[in-house]
Amino acid sequence: MNxxxxxxxxxxxxxxxxxxxxxxxxxxxxxxxxxxxxxNDGFVMPVAIDRFIAMAASKSEGEEVExxxxxxxxxxxxxxxxxxxDHQNLWSNYFKGVAYLLRxxxxxxxGCRVVLKGDIPQGAGLSSSAALEVASALTLKSLxxxxxxxxxxxxxxxxxxxxxxxxxxxxMDQFVSCLARQGSALFLDCRELSYGHIPFSDEFRVMICNxxxxxxxxxxxxxxxxxxxxxxxRLLAQKLPGIKALRDVSLDEFLQHQHLxxxxxxxxxxxxxxxxxxxxxxxxxxxxxxxxxxxRLMHLSHYSLKEDYxxxxxxxxxxVELAESTKGVVGARMTGAGxxxxxxxxxxxxRAEAAQRSISSRYKKEMGVAPEIYLSTPAEGAxxxxxx
Ligand code: ADP
Ligand code: MG
Numbered sequence: 517m518n519x520x521x522x523x524x525x526x527x528x529x530x531x532x533x534x535x536x537x538x539x540x541x542x543x544x545x546x547x548x549x550x551x552x553x554x555x556n557d558g559f560v561m562p563v564a565i566d567r568f569i570a571m572a573a574s575k576s577e578g579e580e581v582e583x584x585x586x587x588x589x590x591x592x593x594x595x596x597x598x599x600x601x602d603h604q605n606l607w608s609n610y611f612k613g614v615a616y617l618l619r620x621x622x623x624x625x626x627g628c629r630v631v632l633k634g635d636i637p638q639g640a641g642l643s644s645s646a647a648l649e650v651a652s653a654l655t656l657k658s659l660x661x662x663x664x665x666x667x668x669x670x671x672x673x674x675x676x677x678x679x680x681x682x683x684x685x686x687x688m689d690q691f692v693s694c695l696a697r698q699g700s701a702l703f704l705d706c707r708e709l710s711y712g713h714i715p716f717s718d719e720f721r722v723m724i725c726n727x728x729x730x731x732x733x734x735x736x737x738x739x740x741x742x743x744x745x746x747x748x749x750r751l752l753a754q755k756l757p758g759i760k761a762l763r764d765v766s767l768d769e770f771l772q773h774q775h776l777x778x779x780x781x782x783x784x785x786x787x788x789x790x791x792x793x794x795x796x797x798x799x800x801x802x803x804x805x806x807x808x809x810x811x812r813l814m815h816l817s818h819y820s821l822k823e824d825y826x827x828x829x830x831x832x833x834x835x836v837e838l839a840e841s842t843k844g845v846v847g848a849r850m851t852g853a854g855x856x857x858x859x860x861x862x863x864x865x866x867r868a869e870a871a872q873r874s875i876s877s878r879y880k881k882e883m884g885v886a887p888e889i890y891l892s893t894p895a896e897g898a899x900x901x902x903x904x
Pocket of ligand 1: 569606632633637639640645648
């Protein structure tokens with residue numbers, strides 16, 4: 517059994533004097549390709565990583581909820597019928613948000629006791645927050661036998677982050693944390709919410725390199741980019757009536773009408789339209805096992821994010837350049853909103869540890885700070901396992 521699951525079960529026994537009724541885990545994620553396409557109704561291709569949030573839980577008499585975070589060595593108690601945002605224990609708001617929305621939707625949940633622990637780096641763009649929401653939803657679903665279909669659960673978790681925690685995010689993170697499959701990347705159409713599992717060659721590893729740069733600019737620039745994309749759609753709709761999002765514009769149509777757009781808006785649109793195409797091409801490459809071809813698409817994605825979308829930074833560029841000059845690395849690019857955070861790389865499994873050491877020491881020399889580098893295989897989503 518997974519190490520984190522054993523740990524939360526054991527701690528549950530030690531803290532609360534009995535065995536838990538259920539234990540669940542939900543993974544973090546990294547996006548292989550398809551950046552800044554989600555809010556343009558486009559395509560993304562994330563994988564779940566083998567780092568998780570785990571929870572062990574039991575129902576209790578009455579209506580008190582008890583949450584115990586092992587990582588924060590901190591506990592929070594609240595009545596299930598009166599859930600308020602906690603300004604001190606921010607970690608508790610993800611569970612609270614999910615519980616709040618379930619009740620708002622009419623689901624019957626009562627008191628419970630929960631112990632949680634995780635090993636997803638926090639605030640690095642690997643979506644520890646979505647994993648925490650998904651683990652919370654799955655815990656409550658299992659404990660109270662809630663009739664909660666997968667996609668409803670995914671949307672509810674996203675809503676908890678948007679409305680209760682107050683962070684604007686798309687649906688990708690919660691989706692992949694729930695429905696990813698071991699050994700596969702997940703293709704997701706962010707408009708239709710249709711998806712597919714694309715086999716990821718087991719000769720390769722996903723390598724995530726954390727620049728250790730805080731994403732200070734990310735949220736203000738994120739809103740500006742969203743606005744620029746919306747402006748692009750508005751202007752292009754004069755010639756292409758009926759388009760609702762950049763997803764609806766083909767590259768040929770864009771090239772024909774780009775003169776209608778201010779230069780900056782045209783660059784943003786070009787990134788999104790080409791990036792959507794790259795996700796579709798990437799799907800075909802992975803299916804054929806053409807990892808080098810996929811790596812070339814990652815390279816193009818990075819340069820498009822750097823030059824056209826302008827969301828990279830010197831540290832991300834340095835990390836990508838170092839990876840691209842490292843034996844065994846077939847693809848490298850920035851991932852996430854940008855302005856810091858992580859790069860995602862594909863590396864041959866026989867070269868993975870050596871690549872990790874080499875990039876780590878060269879990045880430290882160039883940037884003066886030691887990066888964190890994590891190796892992973894594509895992991896299983898949360899919905900496959902409730903460990904009773
Ligand atoms: P990201 O999703 O990129 O990791 P966020 O800022 O969205 O970053 O979410 C990080 C927050 O999620 C943490 O500050 C904490 O409140 C909560 N969190 C993540 N992991 C844990 C954990 N293991 N235990 C408790 N809370 C956690
Ligand atoms: Mg997050």
